Amino acid sequence: MMDLSVEIPGLFNYWIVIILMMAGFYIVISHGNLVKKIVGLNVFQVSVFTLYISMSKIDGGAAPILDETIKSYSNPLPHVLILTAIVVGVATTALGLALIVRIRDAYGTIEEDDIIELERTDT
Amino acid sequence: MSATLSAHLPALQVVLPLIAAPFCVILRKSAAAWFIALVFSWVSLGISIMLLEQVLTHGPISYLLGSWPAPWGIEYKVDKLSAFIMLIVTSIGSITMIFAPKSVNLEIPKDRVYLFYTMYLLTFAGLLGITITGDAFNLFVFLEISSLSSYVLISLGSERNALTAALRYLILGTVGATFYIIGVGLMYQMTGTLNIADLAERLPEVAETRTILVALGFVTVGIGLKLGLFPLHVWLPNAYAYAPSVVTAFLAATATKVAVYMLLRVYFTIFGTDIFAALPIDEFLLVLGLIAIVTMSGVAIYQNNAKRLLAYSSVAQVGYMVIGISMVTATGLTATILHLFNHAMIKGALFLALAAVFYRIKSVKIDDMAGLGKEMPYTMAAFVVGGFSLVGVPLTVGFISKWYLILGALEKGWWPVAALILFSSLLAVIYFWKVIEVAYFKPRPESADTVSDVPLSMLIPLWVLVGANIFFGTNSNLTVSTAMGAAKALIGGAP
Numbered sequence: 001m002m003d004l005s006v007e008i009p010g011l012f013n014y015w016i017v018i019i020l021m022m023a024g025f026y027i028v029i030s031h032g033n034l035v036k037k038i039v040g041l042n043v044f045q046v047s048v049f050t051l052y053i054s055m056s057k058i059d060g061g062a063a064p065i066l067d068e069t070i071k072s073y074s075n076p077l078p079h080v081l082i083l084t085a086i087v088v089g090v091a092t093t094a095l096g097l098a099l100i101v102r103i104r105d106a107y108g109t110i111e112e113d114d115i116i117e118l119e120r121t122d123t
Numbered sequence: 124m125s126a127t128l129s130a131h132l133p134a135l136q137v138v139l140p141l142i143a144a145p146f147c148v149i150l151r152k153s154a155a156a157w158f159i160a161l162v163f164s165w166v167s168l169g170i171s172i173m174l175l176e177q178v179l180t181h182g183p184i185s186y187l188l189g190s191w192p193a194p195w196g197i198e199y200k201v202d203k204l205s206a207f208i209m210l211i212v213t214s215i216g217s218i219t220m221i222f223a224p225k226s227v228n229l230e231i232p233k234d235r236v237y238l239f240y241t242m243y244l245l246t247f248a249g250l251l252g253i254t255i256t257g258d259a260f261n262l263f264v265f266l267e268i269s270s271l272s273s274y275v276l277i278s279l280g281s282e283r284n285a286l287t288a289a290l291r292y293l294i295l296g297t298v299g300a301t302f303y304i305i306g307v308g309l310m311y312q313m314t315g316t317l318n319i320a321d322l323a324e325r326l327p328e329v330a331e332t333r334t335i336l337v338a339l340g341f342v343t344v345g346i347g348l349k350l351g352l353f354p355l356h357v358w359l360p361n362a363y364a365y366a367p368s369v370v371t372a373f374l375a376a377t378a379t380k381v382a383v384y385m386l387l388r389v390y391f392t393i394f395g396t397d398i399f400a401a402l403p404i405d406e407f408l409l410v411l412g413l414i415a416i417v418t419m420s421g422v423a424i425y426q427n428n429a430k431r432l433l434a435y436s437s438v439a440q441v442g443y444m445v446i447g448i449s450m451v452t453a454t455g456l457t458a459t460i461l462h463l464f465n466h467a468m469i470k471g472a473l474f475l476a477l478a479a480v481f482y483r484i485k486s487v488k489i490d491d492m493a494g495l496g497k498e499m500p501y502t503m504a505a506f507v508v509g510g511f512s513l514v515g516v517p518l519t520v521g522f523i524s525k526w527y528l529i530l531g532a533l534e535k536g537w538w539p540v541a542a543l544i545l546f547s548s549l550l551a552v553i554y555f556w557k558v559i560e561v562a563y564f565k566p567r568p569e570s571a572d573t574v575s576d577v578p579l580s581m582l583i584p585l586w587v588l589v590g591a592n593i594f595f596g597t598n599s600n601l602t603v604s605t606a607m608g609a610a611k612a613l614i615g616g617a618p
Contacts, residue, residue, distance in 0.1 A: 028294060041297055048305055055312050078311065081260055085304065088267045092297050095271055099278060099290045106283035115287055122284065 013054035020047035032112040034103065038096040045089045052078040052085070129173070133186035133199040133255055136170050136209065137265075139163055140248040144241045153228070153236035160240040161220045167251065168213040175206040179605070185257070193257075194321045200257035204460065204609035208254045208384045211467045215376040216247050218471065222584040223369045225577075226478045230367045231279050239279055243373070245272035250381045259307045259393070260317045262385070263300060266349070269381070270296045273374055277366040288361035295358045299348030306342035309334050310393075322393050330394070336402050342389050343404060350382040352445060353415035356438045363434035368478030368487075371430060375437055376471035380463045383444050387459070391613035396451055409449035413543055415442030420550035424557070429477055429487045432554055433470065436513065439547060440466050443528060446540065450531045456610035457603070458527035464602055465520035465595070469512045472588040476506040479581050483574040489558055494567025496559075499576045503562050505589045510555040512592045515548050519596040523603070 020043055027040025061074035100110055107115050128135075143163040147156035177184060178201055186199040201209075220243075231239050249269025256262050274296070278289035311317055313334050314325040329335055344355070351359040363371045390398070399405045416439045423435035440462070447459030477487050479502045484491055496503045512519035525548065532541040567573070576582065595602050 025298070028298065034290065037294060041294060044298070045301055048301055048308065051305065052308050055308065077317075078308075084260075084264060088264070088271075088300075091271055092267070092293065095274060096290065096293050096297075099274070099286055099293065102278070103283075103286045103290065106286055119284055119287065122282075 013050060017047045017051045017054065020044075020050065034100045034110045034112060035097070037112075038093060038100070041096070042089065042093055045085070045092075049082045049085060049089075052082045129177075131186075132170050132174055132177075133184060133201055134188065136167060136174070136255060137199075137248055137252045139166060139170075140244045140251070144244040144248070147237050147241040147244065151237050153233065153240075154224075156237035156240035157220070157224050157227075160223075160244055161217075163244060164213065164217040164220045164247065167247070168210075168217045171206065171209040171213045174201050175210055175605075177201075178203055178206045194316055194318045197261050198257040198318060198320070199255050200320070201255060202609070203605060203612060204384065204387065205254045207460065207605050207609055208381065208463065209251055211380055211464055212247070212250050212254065212377045215373060215467055215471050216243075218584045218588055219369055219373045219376075219475070222372075222475055222478070222581050225581060226369050226482050227367065229482055230281050230369075235279065239276065239367070239370075242272040242275045242279075243370075245269070246276060246373075246378075250377055253381050254384060257319050258317055259310070259319055259322060260304070263304050263307065266300055266303070266385075269378070270300060270349070273370075273378060276370045276374070277362050279370065280365040280367050282365055284361065285365035288358070288365045292358040292362045295348055295355075299345045299355075302341045302345030302348070304345075306338040306340075306345060309338035309341065313338075319388065319393055323395065326394060327397065330398055331401055339394060339398060339402060339404065343386075346382055346385050346389065349378075350386065350445075351379055351438050351441050353411045353419070353438065353442060356415075356419075356441075359438055360431050360434040363437065364428055364431040368430075368474065368481050371434075372471055372474035372478060375433070375474055376467040379437065379441055380467055383441070383448075383459065383463055386445075386448065387456070387613060390448065391456070396614065399451060405449045405451050408445050409540070412442040412444075412446035412449060413540065415439055415445070416547040417543060417550070420547045420554065423554040424550065426554075427489050429480075429489050429492065429558055430474070432489070432558070433473055433477070436551065436554065437466075437470060439551075440470070440513075442547075443524070443544070446544070447528055447531060450535055450537075451614075452531055452534060453607070453610050453614050454527060454531035454534055456613055457607045458524055458531050460606040460609050461527055461602060462524035464606070465512075465524045465592075468588055468591050468595070469509055469521055472505060472509040472585065472592060473513065475581075475585045475588060476502055476509060479577040479585060480506075482577055482581065484571075489561050491571075492558065492562050493565040494562070494571075495574075496563035498567060498574050501576050501582055502585070505582075505585050506562075507559060508589050508592060510559070512596065514551045514555060517596075518593065520592050520599075520602075521596075523596060523599045527603075 024040045024044030028037050031037055056075035056078040058072055058074050061072045062070045064073050064076040104110050107118055140163050143159050147159055183202040188197045227236055227239055246269050249265045252265030253262055274289045274293045278286050313329045314322055316322055348355045419435050419439040423432050426432040444459045444462050447455045481487050512521040515521040515525040529541045529544055
């Protein structure tokens with residue numbers, strides 16, 4: 001336990017990543033409301049963005065600008081990767097929500113339990 | 124062809140369909156969009172053939188995007204395996220595009236048909252990108268391009284269940300892709316590189332660390348979700364059953380194959396076979412594969428929707444491929460790679476036959492198919508030959524891949540595994556017989572309209588695929604030697 005209390009401040013970001021990841025994943029699994037599922041999926045993805053951004057940040061590290069006064073740089077590559085991943089995340093959310101709009105038109109509900117019930121009567 | 128153009132073939136392979144997609148949206152006419160999709164599929168097929176030829180004669184091709192040197196810039200890499208997979212994807216795409224227009228016009232509302240072709244081209248570009256890229260993060264981007272567009276393709280299905288099937292796939296697919304980037308992130312943390320060849324070089328040093336083992340776990344589960352690996356397959360049956368028929372044929376024959384390719388790349392090119400000593404993931408895959416081939420074939424027997432029956436059978440077939448991987452021998456991998464090619468042709472033919480059936484009787488329920496053997500003789504004959512191939516009857520491709528798989532199992536001394544493979548083939552006979560029995564030995568109900576066979580524009584592509592099943596089943600030299608070469612390159616380490 002002593003070790004943990006020393007490590008937590010240094011690994012703060014990583015603890016947050018794990019908490020967000022599990023919280024998001026739990027929402028995806030447990031919630032019956034489809035919009036909430038998509039929100040959970042978003043939280044889950046954001047936790048991974050934080051993981052990438054944290055791993056490349058150095059204490060006191062500067063942005064990648066070539067200047068003689070700057071001694072240490074943060075790694076810009078993971079930051080750029082996450083810009084791409086954010087775009088992918090936005091596209092996924094938009095598509096997911098668009099599908100939910102269509103599902104509401106077709107079924108009149110966005111609760112998964114009701115939808116499953118309706119699907120059973122369909123077949 | 125000029126030398127400069129042929130040097131840029133790897134980039135063109137991805138860029139051409141990607142550029143073609145927006146033109147479909149601009150033109151908005153379904154016929155024009157179809158024509159673009161058709162032409163670009165065939166151009167891609169041509170490029171695949173040229174690339175495979177180049178690889179077979181001159182060895183692997185490395186293409187630097189924007190001429191940035193390899194570990195920093197993004198590298199496209201074509202070796203035997205990726206050239207072979209691209210050949211599968213592009214040939215299935217080209218054939219389904221010839222088949223598509225009539226079936227698509229029937230199943231998709233007229234004002235949305237051009238969007239179908241747009242999404243098809245994007246999926247196509249994404250799948251080719253996954254196969255050709257030599258960069259682990261670039262692979263994720265292409266994975267998402269192909270996945271997002273395939274969710275849209277599935278949601279175009281005419282029943283409302285297609286929407287929920289697409290959303291379910293979207294949720295699980297996104298979780299899978301996110302798991303994959305967690306794994307890549309952890310690998311980057313330990314090695315500082317994303318280039319696959321570079322990763323392969325730097326990983327052994329840190330292979331025993333917990334971070335890398337966790338990365339391996341995340342990547343396996345992530346790709347497993349895309350693959351429809353046994354307990355992660357729940358999205359697959361509904362997605363295949365409710366998607367438009369042509370979409371099912373295309374996705375069933377290509378998307379899971381590309382996911383298997385990703386698994387091969389990650390395990391054998393990036394991690395290398397030594398990793399299995401640190402984490403017994405091969406035994407884990409063997410067990411899942413065996414459960415898949417037995418239980419999923421069993422579940423398939425009880426289906427009344429023929430598309431859903433074949434979907435469960437697809438999950439079982441993925442089991443065969445995973446068993447091949449779990450052997451970690453050249454023969455096992457040869458069986459997996461062969462089955463990639465063979466299963467693409469089998470399922471492509473079977474799902475196209477079902478698309479033809481749906482085109483005439485507006486249903487793929489097995490009960491509704493009564494008496495079709497007489498009314499649609501050519502379509503049903505194609506279905507029968509495809510089924511024989513699925514079961515693994517000699518002279519068809521299904522036999523070749525099962526032969527190598529059992530050979531691999533016996534090489535390892537795994538008698539029970541070989542027995543289970545044979546047992547699940549018997550289950551395949553049962554579920555397949557259900558369809559044959561109804562189609563050939565039950566009379567067409569009096570109330571039903573008489574139907575004729577489908578037009579030639581559908582029959583010809585269908586029979587081309589069926590013919591390929593028999594051709595490559597009797598002349599297996601080309602496929603076996605390519606698969607064997609690719610398997611040896613994988614087992615031997617970096618390509």
